Amino acid sequence: MAINSATTPWVLEADGIQLQFGQRRILSDVYIRVQTGQVVGLMGRNGCGKSTLLQTIFGGRHVPDASVRVNGRYAVPAYQQPGLLNYLPQTLMLPAAITVAEAAQLLRIDGHAALAAFPELQAQLHQRIGELSGGTSRLVQVLLLLHADTRFSLLDEPFSGVMPVHIETLSDVIQQVKVRKGLLITDHRFTELLPLCDVVYMLHNGRLEELPDPLQGLRDRGYLAS
Template identity: 40%
Template sequence: MTHRLEVDSVHLQFGEREILTNVYLKCETGKITGLLGRNGTGKSSLMNLIFGNLVPGNKSVRFDGKSVPKAYQHHELLSYLPQYNFIPAHLSLTRVFSDFSLDFAAFEKCFPEFQQKYNSKIRQLSGGQRRLVETYVLIKSKSEFVMLDEPFSHLSPLMITAVKELIRQEQGNKGFLITDHMYHEVLDLANDLYVLAEEQVYLVNQIEDLERLGYARLSH
């Protein structure tokens, strides 16, 4: 059964500045949805609205047609990787993988550099390793939908390739909404693609739309 996450009628304003106006976006299980936009267009704000961390002037967030204004209270529905580190630095990898009910051996098989780090604290990891752990546990979470904000930041090329493969493997179990400044990685993954521009979200029908919407200059 396909499940659907929809957000519409979004209006967000900071002071006198309009950030989002009448936004509509849809994400379905079995699909990877990409969200692109220039800096400051409101991509992270939109994800926080969907998650329920940010309360706008107006919005409707629905899971299978049912309104869920505080999705952060429903981990079975939605998980969210923010731009900042969210796992406390004092926790051990043992505790993190236990809390998420995940097998560390499977993670270690994907990323051999973590061999013998099972008892390490998060603070002992490099920035890239810490980001990788946070991204991995959410990709593998039990949620129907996962939002990833800049998942490829600080990752090595080999790590990025492995993370993309993990997302594709999990695609059959859940829906993904992904934004990243490394937009070629998003383009490579996305089944559906939106661009945030001029306070609104536009569904991209062809790659040339990225240039038309002022997001990227494409080589001809």
């Protein structure tokens, strides 16, 4: 795609997403937009369909009529476009038996550089993914995906199990990475996620709406204390 990414942002859009499980409508004609240089937050209650939406955008879940476009061009399934996007699912993404260094190699990234903001993690490079603690495993996976050379990263609960002091450092890394990437993040740690977001969407009863005033919007809907 002939686009000068240094000056022109890349735009990832998805729309026409309709999904129903049995009688229950999960996603109703959803439209979402992310561009490089942005952190976009996706908020909503347990079970409202946030993970399903990320899977659909990534291309891991086939939804008839769903359109995903990059700079206006149809890109379904998006994961097949080289260097376009990566995706952190809620479950373990990497094989448990390989080491962190091997995982970095698989993703074609420099493991030392990916973990640079966390000097204490350098010692874990030669440990198997399955032998890391839950929070460390999560943190390592998020750092690898953020460092990978893709235009976009879709992160499903990157803060899950990560201790607060590490969330602070991870938030700094996210701010640095967004200079070159677009990030779509869902997490229930609203107070940590909100300050990072340039745009916030709320998914409720299958409908996705952009919140013009995210803090007030979350308070009004009972997600944050007033």
